[in-house]
Amino acid sequence: MNENTSLLDQHSLNILLELQRDARQTLQQIAEAVGLSPTPCWRRIKDMEAAGVIRGYTVTVDREAVGLNISAVTEVNLDRHSEQHVRRFEEAVAACPQIVRCVSATGSADYILTVLAPDIKRYERFLQDTLFKLPGVTHVRSSIVLREVKSDATLPLGQDGTAAPRRRTR
Structure with a gap:
């Protein structure tokens, strides 16, 4: 808890x-x-x-309305997993605005990224000029999103047993 x-x-x-x-x-x-x-x-x-439960306030922008027509789910593998190599890779990812989400995962990929680009040519340029050059990257596998079925940042609070209410201590 x-x-x-x-x-x-x-x-x-x-x-x-x-x-x-x-x-x-x-x-x-x-x-x-x-x-x-x-x-x-x-x-x-x-x-x-x-307490950090509320981390900030934001606005939701329609990515296609601002010209970001390509969304790619990109799996990345690293050659080494030492603390230093992982930190360098994660810092490089954090500095890259085209990467809007990055998770460290179990399974066949070390990291799963969501990358946005205006078109497929720019995504290819991003791969060549940026992603393939990130520290430790040995393998990249991309899937282009055809259609978003659900994209919701709302957390399911108190529904289906998640985030069960707790008594306030104050």
Whole structure:
């Protein structure tokens, strides 16, 4: 159990669901939606921000509307797995804006990346000029996304037993 889950009772989970649905709501709107008055609602939000449960606020952009028409799921293998080699690779990935997601994984790939590009030629250029030159990369396997069936950053809080509500300690 994460120490932050001790902050999360049903009201806090409902606040998180409301913020995920629309973070531009007023405090009054959020409080009404979760059945609290504004002051305790505000306190819970501030507590969750301070504890790192809420890491920030963002906007969702349609990638194709801004010209990023290619999404590729790219599997990468490294030649060595020492701490230094892994750190160098991960730092290089973090500095690359075309890579919007990178996870270290089990299975046939060491890392699975999501890479965005305007078109297939630019993706190929990205592979040649950037990815193949990253520290330790020995093998790259790409799958171009034909259609996104589901792309949802909303966490399933309190649903199906996930993130079960915990009693607040305050």
